[in-house]
Amino acid sequence: MFKFYVKFHNVPSYEAGQYSFTKANTMQEMLDTLRGGSSTTGIGTVLVKEGEGAEDVAAAAAKLRKKDPKLSRANFMAALKDEAFFKRLQQAYPQLLGSAAKAKGVRYRLEGYLFPATYTVTENQSAEALIAQMVAKTNAVMTPYMATIQKQKLSVQEVLTLASLVEREGVTDTDRGKIAGVFFNRLDAGMPLQTDVAVMYALNTHKTHLSNKDTSVDSPYNLYRNKGYGPGPVNSPSESAIKAVLAPLQRSADYLYFVANLKLVRFATPARWRSKM
Numbered sequence: 001m002f003k004f005y006v007k008f009h010n011v012p013s014y015e016a017g018q019y020s021f022t023k024a025n026t027m028q029e030m031l032d033t034l035r036g037g038s039s040t041t042g043i044g045t046v047l048v049k050e051g052e053g054a055e056d057v058a059a060a061a062a063k064l065r066k067k068d069p070k071l072s073r074a075n076f077m078a079a080l081k082d083e084a085f086f087k088r089l090q091q092a093y094p095q096l097l098g099s100a101a102k103a104k105g106v107r108y109r110l111e112g113y114l115f116p117a118t119y120t121v122t123e124n125q126s127a128e129a130l131i132a133q134m135v136a137k138t139n140a141v142m143t144p145y146m147a148t149i150q151k152q153k154l155s156v157q158e159v160l161t162l163a164s165l166v167e168r169e170g171v172t173d174t175d176r177g178k179i180a181g182v183f184f185n186r187l188d189a190g191m192p193l194q195t196d197v198a199v200m201y202a203l204n205t206h207k208t209h210l211s212n213k214d215t216s217v218d219s220p221y222n223l224y225r226n227k228g229y230g231p232g233p234v235n236s237p238s239e240s241a242i243k244a245v246l247a248p249l250q251r252s253a254d255y256l257y258f259v260a261n262l263k264l265v266r267f268a269t270p271a272r273w274r275s276k277m
Helices: 002-008 027-036 054-062 073-081 083-092 094-102 127-151 156-169 173-188 196-203 239-246 270-276
Strands: 042-047 118-122 257-260 265-268
Touching: 002 027, 042 054, 054 073, 054 127, 073 127, 083 094, 083 127, 094 127, 094 156, 118 127, 127 156, 127 239, 156 173, 156 196, 156 239, 173 239, 173 257, 173 265
Parallel strands: none
Antiparallel strands: 042 118, 257 265
16 A cells, blocks of 8 residues: 555655664655655653653653753644544554543543653654654553453553552552452442542543542543543553452452552452451
C-alpha cells in the first residue's frame, strides 16, 4: 500500500537516515518525514513513572521544551484532548482503545494508556508522536493479555482502571493481588469501591487523609458515591498491577475491606470489620 501511495504522489526520493514511526502515523506524515530528513537523533528522554497521571507525563515531557519547543506542556495536553488524534490511534490499535473510545465522563481519554517506561525523544518530535510511542508500548504490553481479558469478560478500560487503583493502593505484588480481589468482591456485591485514589484524582490533589467533604465531591471519579469501575484509569499502571487485576488473590476469603499504609496492608471480611469498629 505504501509503495502505491508513493507512486501515486510521484515522490522522487527520500533523505537518508534513521527514522522512527508508529501505527498511528499516516502515510503522508511518514512521507513528509522521510523527505525532510528528520532523523532519530535523540535530544533526551522522558521517563513515565509507574502510577503517574497524564498531567505528570506532560510535565516530564515539557522538561525538553528548550531543545524542542513542540514538547511544551500545553501542546502535550492539547494532544491528549484532541479527539481526531485519538481516533487515529484507535484505528491503529482498535483492540486496545475500543473500550476507551466508548467511555463516558473521562478527563483524558488516553489516561492509563501512556505506559511507564523511558522514551527517547528525537529532534523535532511532536507531542503527538511522543504520545503515539507511549500508546504503542501499552499495546505491546497488553497484547499477550487480550485473550485473558476477553475470557474474563472484562474490557481493556476496566482492567487498566482497576490496575491504576491497585497501583497506588498496594506496594508488593501479593498485596496488589489481594487488593484486586477485594475490588472484585465489592463489585460482585454491588458495593462502591470506596478507594481514596480515585477521589484524589477527582479532586486533582494528593492527601494523606480525606475528609467527609472530600469523599462527597460530585465527580464520576468519586467511587465513594458511584458504584462500578468509574470512567477510566487515573494513572499509568505497571504491568505488575495489570497482572494483579487479571489474577486476583484470595477472593475466596471474602475480603471486602482493607486498610493500607506504606508498610502494611490489612484485610477483613464484613464480620471482622464490624468487630474492629
